[in-house]
Amino acid sequence: MPRMTAARAAVEILKREGVRHAFGVPGAAINPFYAALKGAGGIDHTLARHVEGASHMAEGYTRTHPGNIGVCIGTSGPAGTDMITGLYSAIGDSIPILCLTGQAPTAVIQKEDFQAVDIASIAKPVTKAATTVMEAAQVPGVFQQAFHLMRSGRPGPVLIDLPIDVQLTEIDFDPETYGPLPAFKPAATRPQIEKALRFLLESERPLIVAGGGIINADASELLVEFAELTGTPVVPTLMGWGILADDHELNAGMVGLQTSHRYGNANFLESDFVLGIGNRWANRHTGKLDVYTRGRRFVHVDIEPTQIGKIFAPDYGIASDAKAALELFVEVAKELKAAGKLPDRSDWASSTQERKAQLQRRTHFDAIPMKPQRVYEEMNKAFGPETRYVTTIGLSQIAGAQLLHVYKPRHWINCGQAGPLGWTIPAALGVATADPEAQVVALSGDYDFQFMLEELAVGAQHQIPYIHVLVNNAYLGLIRQAQRNLDINFQVNLEFENINSPELGVYGVDHVKVAEGLGCKAIRVTDPSELGAAFEEAKKLAAEHRVPVVVEAILERITNISMAAAEIDKVSEWEEIATEPGHAPTAIKPLKV
Numbered sequence: 001m002p003r004m005t006a007a008r009a010a011v012e013i014l015k016r017e018g019v020r021h022a023f024g025v026p027g028a029a030i031n032p033f034y035a036a037l038k039g040a041g042g043i044d045h046t047l048a049r050h051v052e053g054a055s056h057m058a059e060g061y062t063r064t065h066p067g068n069i070g071v072c073i074g075t076s077g078p079a080g081t082d083m084i085t086g087l088y089s090a091i092g093d094s095i096p097i098l099c100l101t102g103q104a105p106t107a108v109i110q111k112e113d114f115q116a117v118d119i120a121s122i123a124k125p126v127t128k129a130a131t132t133v134m135e136a137a138q139v140p141g142v143f144q145q146a147f148h149l150m151r152s153g154r155p156g157p158v159l160i161d162l163p164i165d166v167q168l169t170e171i172d173f174d175p176e177t178y179g180p181l182p183a184f185k186p187a188a189t190r191p192q193i194e195k196a197l198r199f200l201l202e203s204e205r206p207l208i209v210a211g212g213g214i215i216n217a218d219a220s221e222l223l224v225e226f227a228e229l230t231g232t233p234v235v236p237t238l239m240g241w242g243i244l245a246d247d248h249e250l251n252a253g254m255v256g257l258q259t260s261h262r263y264g265n266a267n268f269l270e271s272d273f274v275l276g277i278g279n280r281w282a283n284r285h286t287g288k289l290d291v292y293t294r295g296r297r298f299v300h301v302d303i304e305p306t307q308i309g310k311i312f313a314p315d316y317g318i319a320s321d322a323k324a325a326l327e328l329f330v331e332v333a334k335e336l337k338a339a340g341k342l343p344d345r346s347d348w349a350s351s352t353q354e355r356k357a358q359l360q361r362r363t364h365f366d367a368i369p370m371k372p373q374r375v376y377e378e379m380n381k382a383f384g385p386e387t388r389y390v391t392t393i394g395l396s397q398i399a400g401a402q403l404l405h406v407y408k409p410r411h412w413i414n415c416g417q418a419g420p421l422g423w424t425i426p427a428a429l430g431v432a433t434a435d436p437e438a439q440v441v442a443l444s445g446d447y448d449f450q451f452m453l454e455e456l457a458v459g460a461q462h463q464i465p466y467i468h469v470l471v472n473n474a475y476l477g478l479i480r481q482a483q484r485n486l487d488i489n490f491q492v493n494l495e496f497e498n499i500n501s502p503e504l505g506v507y508g509v510d511h512v513k514v515a516e517g518l519g520c521k522a523i524r525v526t527d528p529s530e531l532g533a534a535f536e537e538a539k540k541l542a543a544e545h546r547v548p549v550v551v552e553a554i555l556e557r558i559t560n561i562s563m564a565a566a567e568i569d570k571v572s573e574w575e576e577i578a579t580e581p582g583h584a585p586t587a588i589k590p591l592k593v
Helices: 006-016 028-040 051-064 078-082 084-092 119-126 136-151 164-168 190-202 212-216 220-230 262-270 289-293 322-338 346-358 372-382 395-403 424-434 446-451 453-461 477-486 511-517 528-545
Strands: 003-005 021-025 044-047 070-074 097-103 129-132 158-163 170-172 206-210 234-236 273-277 297-302 316-319 388-391 412-414 440-445 467-472 521-525 549-554
Touching: 003 006, 006 028, 006 136, 006 158, 006 164, 006 170, 021 051, 021 424, 028 070, 028 097, 028 158, 028 164, 044 453, 051 070, 051 078, 051 084, 051 097, 051 412, 051 424, 051 453, 070 078, 078 084, 078 097, 078 119, 084 097, 084 119, 097 119, 097 136, 097 164, 119 129, 119 158, 129 136, 136 158, 136 164, 136 170, 158 164, 190 273, 190 297, 190 316, 190 322, 206 220, 212 220, 212 322, 220 322, 234 262, 262 346, 273 322, 372 395, 372 467, 372 528, 388 395, 388 424, 395 412, 395 440, 395 477, 424 440, 424 446, 424 453, 424 467, 440 446, 446 453, 446 467, 453 511, 467 528, 511 521, 511 549, 521 528, 528 549
Parallel strands: 021 044, 021 070, 070 097, 097 158, 129 158, 206 234, 206 273, 273 297, 297 316, 388 412, 388 440, 440 467, 467 549, 521 549
Antiparallel strands: 003 170
8 A cells, every 4th residue: 555644645636626726825834735735746736825816816827617626835823814704705606615724743732832723613614614623644534535525415625633743653554446436416316396387387487597607516507498488587686696698598688686677677577486596595696585585486496305385485495506407497397388388478578677677776877986887888898798797895896796697607706605805816816727717807896905915916926917906996895875864974084195196086905905915916997988998908918918907997986886775675776877878878778668
């Protein structure tokens, strides 16, 4: 039997589980693993500037392609606690990432050794499993189980904590005979699917709510096929955006309090039956449940049995992987169609598209300082259907979801449940690493951008080009808008006179100088008519220099973005709505007045 250190065995297992890239920060307690990583070869590594950044890079990497599992690595103590936010983000969105941490020697773990912390206990609530490995011989089994757990049922992250002496201990391990454990995924039965379809057949105005679980299951094409077979309009959730193209005739728009379309909410409120697949009824999607559920029946399909009934009780629930369920949905629907038992839904589907043409938000404004809506209009012109957008939270994300267009799964890569500020830059680097030929465009407000902007240097060092659209109003915009309900405007202002950049006025941080100081390129735009040229120049700079390129748009200080406080039927439209085609020139459908 071959002998090697436990750290080397761990690296050999990573390779055989399909890992080709890792993100991390080395240190004393994890250096034996790094030595094994170098010695074994076969896994590329990106050095992050912050260990939380490494965890978000791993998230972006996972989210880009089916089957990817991002790996983030850090030394002991604070490196592990830094990565907790990434683990929380991953478990909230059902994203498998593997977090590896170094640890103090086993003999002193409980003796307040330098940077020794019980990271497994800290990480347990935000992982599927978190383990400190105390015996070197357990390392292969712990890693094998980690990948099994990450892939089984509802996907999610795992943390493995490796004491330094465990990493260095030699064990018997034969990499050539290692094999991954098969993943477990619950699968719907035919009687369950037939019953669910009876609800659909009995309805007059059905909708499908398509969640991120469909993307996780790589089942978007099946969802589109099923929708087309039955003529059922589809509402993608924020995490499911791109499952079917925005311009598909069955795309009814997004629903919710914030990241929603006017026509999406209107279409949903006209429905009488909803089939949810791979979604979790997030509160920003549903709003108050009495409004959301009134007058309609629900069937919920989810891979996690305990998710069914967690938010509200559906009329029928099915515990199933989305792909397994959709394969049966398509099979049974084809049989019903062949037997002439599928009702004609064309009038209902057409009505959803009529609303899409009538209920639009205005994007074309010429004001200086510019309104954010114009930025998204110009992004629609500059970036095509192949673009992978990356963003996290804030007014920038909310307006982006309302006004941008997405045409493919995994082309809107968004941190949905946790929404940590600072996520966008490292996640975009992870996406661009996973798909180096893609047009990757990140979207941030100034506060999100400032949280982890040191990670731009990672893009410069490792030559990871992407474009970062930065909308700057020197405000915590979403918090300021939320504070209106309390009649305050408190501790949300970011403006100051920058003595080194007086031309900025009160906009404070000179993001162009900072980005350039980190080895990147940057363009500042103050006139909306110059945005298009700036985006084209950014593409050229990214291609020529192979670095991130920041396009900063200086906005008016205050813009209230459309949203509701509690009910999806009471969205406040703070800005003028579109009343003529020129008001929304990049809308999916020409405005119909």
